[in-house]
Amino acid sequence: MHIPVLFSETIAALGIRPGGRYVDGTLGRAGHARGIAEKGGTVLGIDRDDAAIAAVEAAPHAGIVAVKGNHGDLAAIARAHGWDEVDGVLLDLGVSSPQLDEAERGFSFMRPGPLDMRMDRTQGTSAADLVNTLGRDELAGIIAELGEEPKARQVADAIVRERAKRLFSSTVELAECVERAIGRHGAHHPATRTFLALRMKVNDELGELERALAGGLEILKAGGRMAVITFESMTDRMVKQFFARHVGREVSLQQGGSRWEGVRPRMRLVNRKAIRAAASETGANPRARSAKLRAAIREEI
Template identity: 40%
Template sequence: MGGHTSAILDSLGSQGHLTSIDKDSYSEEIAIKLSLEDKRMRFISGSFGNLEDYFEKNSLDGVLLDLGISSNQLDDPDRGFSFKNSGPLDMRMDQTSSLSAEFWINNASKEEIEKVFKEIAEERQSRKITRLICSKRVESPIKTTKDLVNIVLSSRSGTSKIHTLRNIFRAIRMKVNCELEELSGVLKAAGTVLKVGGRLLVISFHSLEDRTTKRFIQGKDGAGTETIFKLIGGKPLKPDQLEIDNNPRSRSAILRIAEKVI
């Protein structure tokens, strides 16, 4: 929605430059308006996983990665991101991509679906939910968010239903958009394009995202790169209660900051 971009521009010197990257067409419309108002900014329509395609080695002072999805995406029923809205089972960040949540849920193997629900959703009933999905899709394709919600709800009882729905929907979205793979790629790329002394900032909303970021900063990700980072500020930053009250969707956000040493 341009919030981070506007805030950075407000603090950026007259000789500074800011490049924003997003693959969502709605974000592109917002970014073009901002770039017309401020010539220090440019926008690239694409994936931030391709960071090295856009910048030279050791050329940037800072890289900010916001791994969340916007309220606009969540609240638009046609995008299919939220279990609270009835709409097509889409979930594509990039609307030109051929892999939608509907296609994946109806065509992925039982083993793949169960693995996503177990490892990304961290769902204890992953096997049961997967079995129900595979049974239902034989009878008729799972096409809408409501179809999926009804299947998941039929597998659970008690107060854990909303928690399970949230985790299942998020896991499918992360799978369809290859979010964890893209995060690993962009972290490695950030180490290449940042100058020594440059800062890397990552805002994550999921334990796997934060774990991936933490291990990269610590040099324990197994990527085998020569780049070394040091953590800035000790513990990661989390929203305080006032921010959560003003923006409930920030409650799971974690910000880690690191500086490139080598």
């Protein structure tokens, strides 16, 4: 089961137009896509996970087409389906509940499974490949940068020590190694940040997001909207900065008046601040606690 996060807020932020075309770059179990279709929009839903595509195809919904692909290629995929211009783009980033819940996908440090973490299991490098082969400095850099783990060097040292004895193959081996290295502190499992960093690296989540934002804006009509839900500070920052560059700012001129400075195409924020889930939602769905929704509208020029 995957409960869509910030569901009504996202549908409202996208301002669905009946007959409009919407690209959902993170189709998952089509929770948000169904909401769009029920308001009269047509959805081209992209997911890189075969299991997500198969699940949506097994329960077809009018107005939703599921396509296996990477949202980094969002603009090219839309154009290949004859969609040169769209009314909206949605990204609900990160992993889905079914991905986390299935031990064999290797996303969860709480479930014993192979240390995989690839969203698309038909290609790419697994998390086990990374921890077993990368140099100590590179590992520490990834864990520090993508996981924002303050004890990244200690974690990397422990991984390198441990793999000299035996290569990592399971989630639990890595989780226990991290716990031994940095101990338990706070409410979260000590391996939380390390697992996040590896997942982001394995799936090049920052690179794909950058390409998805640029590609989405490229095919967005004037008046069309982009909505992005993030779950980590790293990806939220990227979305916030991308929107800020396109929203630009009015700079006062010496001779009077003002001039807009920013990156074209120009955008306007739907909400000044990120939208967070209400207590009623976080109570029912803990995943929503860290969710942030940002949305912006493409301007005429």
